[in-house]
Amino acid sequence: EAQVTQNPRYLITVTGKKLTVTCSQNMNHEYMSWYRQDPGLGLRQIYYSMNVEVTDKGDVPEGYKVSRKEKRNFPLILESPSPNQTSLYFCASSLSPTEIRQYFGPGTRLTVT
Amino acid sequence: QKEVEQNSGPLSVPEGAIASLNCTYSDRGSQSFFWYRQYSGKSPELIMSIYSNGDKEDGRFTAQLNKASQYVSLLIRDSQPSDSATYLCAAVSGGYNKLIFGAGTRLAVHP
Secondary structure (H helix, E strand, C coil): CCCEEEECCEEEECCCCCEEEEEEECCCCCEEEEEEEECCCEEEEEEEEEECCEEEECCCCCCCEECCCCCCECCEEECCCCHHHCEEEEEEEECCCCCCCCEECCCEEEEEC | CCCEEECCCCEEEECCCCEEEEEEECCCCCCCEEEEEECCCCCCEEEEEECCCEEEEECCEEEEEECCCCEEEEEECCCCHHHCEEEEEEEECCCCCCEEECCCEEEEEEC
């Protein structure tokens, strides 16, 4: 089954404790991205990757890091989480940004206290 | 900053009516537009894409695009309670590397 998986689905952590949210897709897609969703603000892109070892900043990259060492995986790293990073995070993949369909993962709800 | 604007709603329509959702975008270079449906607590799912001026129909859904007015809309005919969700409008930026989402319009279809 074609899918994007994210782990963990729910995470409560404390300020400053490094964390990683994993994202994996099994469709051999080149394009992957991370979004955060906050009430009233919609989906905002954090980082995207056009292919292995090619990543670039989206609209809200501050406080986040990513890596793309393998085509299927695109982890999101919060080196020192802060309460303003409490949000719902989605990973997505597609053949390209203009591909007719972007596949979204199930989401990760992060709370930073 | 390239933007996609939507009325947050809620848009309330009776069952069987036509729901009309609207979206405007600021990037004149945008060529590809999408409508996603998102149920509460779930991930967005693509329901329509449109690339050319005019109308595109798919079942009960019709997407409309007017590039001169920088306006995209989604019509849902014969609205059902199961259509109650948040609808996100998205545009691919002129640089073709990013998808810009609107904040979404919440639709409520009441029996």
